[in-house]
Amino acid sequence: MSGASVFRPAQPARDADPALPAIPTALVEVDVVRQWRDGVPGAVPVFDGESGPDLAAAAEQFDVDAAVLEAVGVSASAGAVRALPLRTGGLGWAVGVGSGEAAKWRSAGGALARAVRERLNGVAESDDETGDLGEASDADYLQVKLPADVDGDIVSALTLGLALGGYRFRVSRGPVPPRLRKVLLVAPEGADVAALGEQARRARELAAATALARDLANTPSNVKDPAWLTGIAAELAADVPDLTATVRDEKWLADNGFGGILAVGGGSARPPRLLELTYRPKDAAGPHLVLVGKGITFDTGGISIKPAEGMHLMRTDMSGGGAVIAALLTIARLGLPVRVTGLVPSAENHVSGSAYRPGDVVRHYGGTTTEVGNTDAEGRMVLADAIAYAVDKLEPDVLVDVATLTGAMKVALGLRTGGLFASDEGLAEQVRAAGAGVGEAWWRMPLLEDHAEAVQGELADVKQTPAGPGGITAALFLREFTGGLPWAHLDIAGPARADKDYNEVVSGATGFAARSLVELAATLTKP
Incomplete structure (x- = not known):
């Protein structure tokens, strides 16, 4: 069909700007081993004791007195990291893990990765500090001692923290800064190293999904337009077994009635696209899961223009789409059945003489019409088209959309928790549990029927921005296009971006939701 193609890359989208960092970002390798190695910088956990931090085990590992650790301020607080110059001339790290539950290890891993990165960068910048991390061949290696009661959850959480805590995305002409390349997790005697190693490998795949979602969202919008975003996704998919990518252009969208996407993208000189990633393993079983992600590559607000303050962050307004792209690639690499x-x-919401207007009536894919109230509510316009297309053409059993959709969710839940709306109780619990299993928090929000009538239109079938609680009415608007299928709407307007480092998260785009989507797909394979 004209305007649609299974993508076969000719010129890599990743090379659009030579100053752009390599995408996907390289992450640290993590292996589980049996033996502590002399000469490799090491980290030892510090747990809460009955009367303060339990320093004895760390002191014994580093062959120093506990008083030394106390003197340099070693703490058991999760994520508290202290560097310790050792008698051997190398460097050790004491890392607080609190009471030792898995979430604390994720925080500890993230903090440790950042501390090592800062140390590596300091060594690279100062000849006086060369050697603090041991021999040059070991400078980018680290080993971490696992506790006697280690299990798969601890290894997974620690791996996520180590892989993601040192993440960095910077467009620069300077050389690529040194980074931590490999971490050895040293298992206690009697542990099942093979099983723990498999947990580490799977956790690193989940970390790779998060990191790719961050890469896509952090890419500046002078590079990232709809063609670039869908093109790089298709390029990456071309190397993954059982995964195919189709990119539809503006002509195909017009021929097939995607009025919402075309309206939002109509104000930009860079036309919209629709990406479809299809994963069909030979051993597939269970339901067909369709994931829909908002791909607004920059959002000025359109005619209903945003304030200048904070608008630069709208390069991350495609974080939902980035999460879906990253999730599909990881699901396929894991070979989930x-x-x-x-x-x-994907569209760019811009201001021009061809931009759509408040008061317009837009006809979506399938014929439903929407009365536009605010051009800055563009996410629901493009999602409505894609959801209606999924219902009509893809025969989904389960439908999940994810988007940086409403400021109301930031007000309601803050910046670390995603809003979860669902038409199906079982699906809501599956999403919540999937997030909890991979360190992403979701809070169930109500689909209040008292506000359903407000979505009904006067001039058109439905209203884009009805009166009432913004997050809820946005979800109720999207529900109009779901055909009654089991459906969940994930509003990540808060946790998609971070203004400071915490746990495994670093400032900038967070990649939130990518891991939850992968884990949700994995749970659907289970009876």
Whole structure:
């Protein structure tokens, strides 16, 4: 069909700007081993004791007195990291893990990765500090001692923290800064190293999904337009077994009635696209999962223009689409035996003489009409088209959309928790549990029927921005296009961006939701 193609890259989208960092970002390798190695910088956990931090084990590992650790301020607080110059001339790290539950290890891993990165960068910048991390061949290696009661959850959490805590995305002409390349997790005697190693490998795949979602969202919008975003996704998919990518252009969208995407993208000189990622493993079983992610590559607000303050952050307004792209790639790399399709409607919401207006009536895919109230509510316009297309053409059993959709969710839940709306109780619990299993928090929000009538239109079938609580009415608007299928709407307006480092998160785009989507797909393979 004209305007649609299974992507075969000719010129890599990743090379659009030579100053752009390599995408995907390289992450630290993590292996589980049996033996502590002399000469490799090491980190030892510090637990809460009955009367303060338990320093004895760390002191014994580093062959120093506990008083030394106390003197340099070693703490058991999760994520508290202290560097210790050792008698051997190398460097050790004491890392607080609190009471030792898995979430504390994720925080500890993230903090440790950042501390090592800062140390590496300091060594690279100062000849006086060369050697603090041991021999040059070991400078980018680290080993971490695991506790006697280690289990798969601890290894997974620590791996996520180590892999993501040192993440960095910077567009610069300077050389690539040194980074931590490999971490050895030293298992206690009697531990099942093979099983723990498999947990580490799977956790690193989840970390790679998060990191790619961060890469896509952090990419500046002078590079990232709809063609670039869908093109790089298709390029990456071309190397993954059982995964195919189709990119539809503005002509195909017009021929097939995608009025929402075309309206939002109509104000930009860079036309919209629709990405479809299809994963069909030979051993697929269970339901067909369709994931839809908002792909607004920059959002000025359109005619309903945003304030200048903070507008630069709108390069991350495609974080939902980035999460879907990253999730599909990871689901396929893991070889999960489940059918999954990803849709990313992508547009740039700009201001020009061809921009759509408040008061317009837009006809979506399938014929439903929307009365536009605010051009800055563009996310629901493109999602409506993609959801309606999924219902009509893809025969989904489960439908999940994810988007940086409403400021109301930031007000309601803050910046670290995603809003979860669902038409199906079982699906809501699956999403919540999937997030909890991979360190992403979701809070169930109500689909209040008292506000459903407000979504009904006067001039058109539905209203884009009805009166009432913004997050809820946005979800109720999207529900109009779901065909009554089991459906969840994930509003990540808060946790998609971070203004400071915490746990495994670093400032900038967070990649939130990518891991939850992968884990959700994995749970659908289970009876």
